[in-house]
Amino acid sequence: MATEKTTIFSPELAARFDKLVTLYPVRRSALVPMLLYAQDEVGYISTAVIAEVAERIGIRENDVQSVLSYYSMLRTKPAGKYNVQVCTNISCMVCDGYKILEHCKKRLGIGHKEVTSDGLFSLEEVECIGACCWAPAIQINYDFYDELTPEKMDQILDDYKAGRGKETV
Amino acid sequence: MPRLVSHPDEVKIISRRFGLGATDIGKYIELDGYKAVQAAISKGPEWIISEMKASGLRGRGGAGFPTGMKWSFVPKQSEKAKYVLVNGDESEPGTCKDHLIFLYDPHAVIEGTMIAGIAIGAKMGFIYLRGEYRYLLKIMEKAVADAYAKGFLGKNIFGSGVDFDIVTQTGAGAYEVGEESALMESLEGKRGVPRIKPPFPAVVGLYGGPTVINNVETIASVPHILLMSGEAYAKVGSERNGGTRLFGISGHVERPGVYELPMGYNLKKAIYDVAGGVRGGKKLKAVVPGGSSTPVLTADEIDVGLDFDQMGKAGTMLGSGGIVVLDETVCMVEFALRTIKFYQHESCGWCIPCREGTDWLKKSITRLHEGGAVDKDIDNIRYLAENMLGRTFCPLGDAAAMPTIGFVQKFRKEFEDHLNGRGCPYKHSLEREEALV
Ligand SMILES: Cc1cc2nc3c(=O)[nH]c(=O)nc-3n(C[C@H](O)[C@H](O)[C@H](O)COP(=O)(O)O)c2cc1C
Ligand code: SF4
Ligand code: FES
Numbered sequence: 001m002a003t004e005k006t007t008i009f010s011p012e013l014a015a016r017f018d019k020l021v022t023l024y025p026v027r028r029s030a031l032v033p034m035l036l037y038a039q040d041e042v043g044y045i046s047t048a049v050i051a052e053v054a055e056r057i058g059i060r061e062n063d064v065q066s067v068l069s070y071y072s073m074l075r076t077k078p079a080g081k082y083n084v085q086v087c088t089n090i091s092c093m094v095c096d097g098y099k100i101l102e103h104c105k106k107r108l109g110i111g112h113k114e115v116t117s118d119g120l121f122s123l124e125e126v127e128c129i130g131a132c133c134w135a136p137a138i139q140i141n142y143d144f145y146d147e148l149t150p151e152k153m154d155q156i157l158d159d160y161k162a163g164r165g166k167e168t169v
Numbered sequence: 170m171p172r173l174v175s176h177p178d179e180v181k182i183i184s185r186r187f188g189l190g191a192t193d194i195g196k197y198i199e200l201d202g203y204k205a206v207q208a209a210i211s212k213g214p215e216w217i218i219s220e221m222k223a224s225g226l227r228g229r230g231g232a233g234f235p236t237g238m239k240w241s242f243v244p245k246q247s248e249k250a251k252y253v254l255v256n257g258d259e260s261e262p263g264t265c266k267d268h269l270i271f272l273y274d275p276h277a278v279i280e281g282t283m284i285a286g287i288a289i290g291a292k293m294g295f296i297y298l299r300g301e302y303r304y305l306l307k308i309m310e311k312a313v314a315d316a317y318a319k320g321f322l323g324k325n326i327f328g329s330g331v332d333f334d335i336v337t338q339t340g341a342g343a344y345e346v347g348e349e350s351a352l353m354e355s356l357e358g359k360r361g362v363p364r365i366k367p368p369f370p371a372v373v374g375l376y377g378g379p380t381v382i383n384n385v386e387t388i389a390s391v392p393h394i395l396l397m398s399g400e401a402y403a404k405v406g407s408e409r410n411g412g413t414r415l416f417g418i419s420g421h422v423e424r425p426g427v428y429e430l431p432m433g434y435n436l437k438k439a440i441y442d443v444a445g446g447v448r449g450g451k452k453l454k455a456v457v458p459g460g461s462s463t464p465v466l467t468a469d470e471i472d473v474g475l476d477f478d479q480m481g482k483a484g485t486m487l488g489s490g491g492i493v494v495l496d497e498t499v500c501m502v503e504f505a506l507r508t509i510k511f512y513q514h515e516s517c518g519w520c521i522p523c524r525e526g527t528d529w530l531k532k533s534i535t536r537l538h539e540g541g542a543v544d545k546d547i548d549n550i551r552y553l554a555e556n557m558l559g560r561t562f563c564p565l566g567d568a569a570a571m572p573t574i575g576f577v578q579k580f581r582k583e584f585e586d587h588l589n590g591r592g593c594p595y596k597h598s599l600e601r602e603e604a605l606v
Contacts, residue, residue: 025293026357033341036339071341071343071361072343073301074342090263090504091419094421094493094495094496127515128261128461129301130259130299131268132493133419133426135420144170168303169303
């Protein structure tokens with residue numbers, strides 16, 4: 001296991017991981033949550049993250065890589081500080097979800113899975129996020145916004161730009 | 170924050186604590202919380218399972234398997250530890266009901282998990298939430314911590330001599346992980362590729378031990394059933410379909426939202442009375458009745474009861490309870506295309522009929538939508554989908570094929586209107602507007 005000295009994570013996250021691997025009948029059950037929490041702190045799954053997670057769990061880096069590539073929320077490149085995820089699946093689609101997506105593309109000047117030059121925002125078209133009855137819906141990082149209009153969308157983006165956005169981690 | 174809705178036809182059993190502050194453990198206890206689990210402890214597994222069987226509760230995850238029966242399949246004696254696994258992957262497009270349960274009544278999920286554990290003789294339960302539900306995971310984590318602090322979880326719960334632990338788990342983005350065997354793989358730290366069945370999870374499940382896997386809504390219904398009695402719960406619903414269900418009505422209705430209606434409630438009434446009818450006085454075109462994998466109904470086919478059997482007879486499925494209402498402005502080809510794009514994206518790639526089939530369907534319907542198809546392409550789409558049915562390793566292949574067949578079968582005319590270079594006649598389509606500029 002990684003000692004305090006060698007960890008790439010903050011002391012809080014390292015302590016959390018020390019505990020996490022003990023919660024389950026097998027250590028490997030901590031793998032998916034660990035990768036997501038590591039990504040939350042580091043910004044993406046770097047090779048250093050893979051190496052430390054593999055070591056903590058006691059599996060090969062290859063095994064980590066193979067799991068990592070399966071889950072759509074895990075990324076190996078940095079996203080923007082605020083990752084804007086617009087749902088265009090069926091309920092949102094029929095409630096102008098594509099209009100919201102187009103609006104975000106224009107407003108941020110970026111396309112699907114791109115990052116603004118200042119690194120503040122990235123944009124993603126995503127599948128159903130479980131907010132269908134409040135369509136059209138989006139998430140910015142982990143926070144939900146629903147019943148959107150282009151005007152509401154502008155307000156939300158302005159708030160984040162000004163550092164006033166919600167930030168659940 | 171999701172908006173709560175209400176209608177006089179609702180029967181609020183599972184949603185009765187919504188909006189009442191029941192995330193607070195004190196409030197939950199005040200609202201009859203943690204009484205059912207104490208009854209379960211004192212009356213024992215046989216009583217629980219017989220109440221569950223009497224309740225007629227059928228799994229709310231989509232397939233509608235009777236819950237009491239599922240629990241009774243778990244062997245009494247087992248060398249390996251047994252587990253309860255709560256499926257909160259909630260990723261079927263059109264479905265957002267478990268979202269509300271986590272948000273407003275997290276302790277009901279905990280209490281239901283404990284009761285399931287007592288019924289099958291498990292000492293550990295897992296509550297798995299899709300990765301996107303981080304704020305709900307926080308709510309669940311706090312509820313679990315509060316339950317431990319009160320001594321409701323951990324060693325010797327309620328002085329019974331029984332130990333029970335609950336661990337909450339986050340996913341990281343994958344629809345397929347909602348399939349029960351893929352869910353177990355994910356919880357074991359692997360790719361969400363399904364396992365071959367048999368053996369069924371009730372016999373060989375998580376970490377090789379007997380495991381009961383239930384949907385969040387199924388589990389959250391359990392304490393209510395024990396409190397009101399299985400028989401009373403059954404009476405609320407229709408024949409062979411006990412109780413109530415959370416129906417999420419979305420799309421083109423005046424009052425979208427999650428409503429708790431008795432099983433067997435008429436779909437047409439749900440749309441017109443409960444959800445206020447089609448938005449803006451437009452005409453109804455179609456209804457996807459139970460999440461994106463359920464075959465579409467036309468406007469003439471919606472006079473049907475919302476339960477597993479009646480929906481089956483109507484040629485579709487009750488599914489996840491996510492009712493998506495489509496008005497006359499929707500292009501059914503574009504809708505079919507968005508649906509198949511989803512399944513193509515979510516196919517885990519393990520078996521060929523699903524991996525290749527969803528990809529071909531996506532390509533064919535894309536071409537058709539753009540006007541690049543001829544008459545026989547419509548038959549080919551249907552033929553391709555029909556040949557996926559029953560030939561895939563897990564039901565995701567069927568989930569992709571069934572709605573596709575439904576769209577072609579019931580809206581063939583709309584497919585034909587796109588042929589021979591004509592392309593999409595529906596101007597509202599944004600993807601098309603973009604393509605035009
Ligand atoms: C592709 C696929 C995705 C599924 N997704 C979910 C899901 O998100 N939530 C869920 O409860 N069940 C889902 N199911 C159904 C589960 O496999 C399983 O039947 C269910 O969790 C059992 O619980 P129940 O008996 O309480 O319904 C899915 C099934 C398939 C084939
Ligand atoms: S049917 Fe699809 S999701 Fe299921 S195992 Fe085959 S490829 Fe994977
Ligand atoms: S379809 Fe957009 S949140 Fe479900």
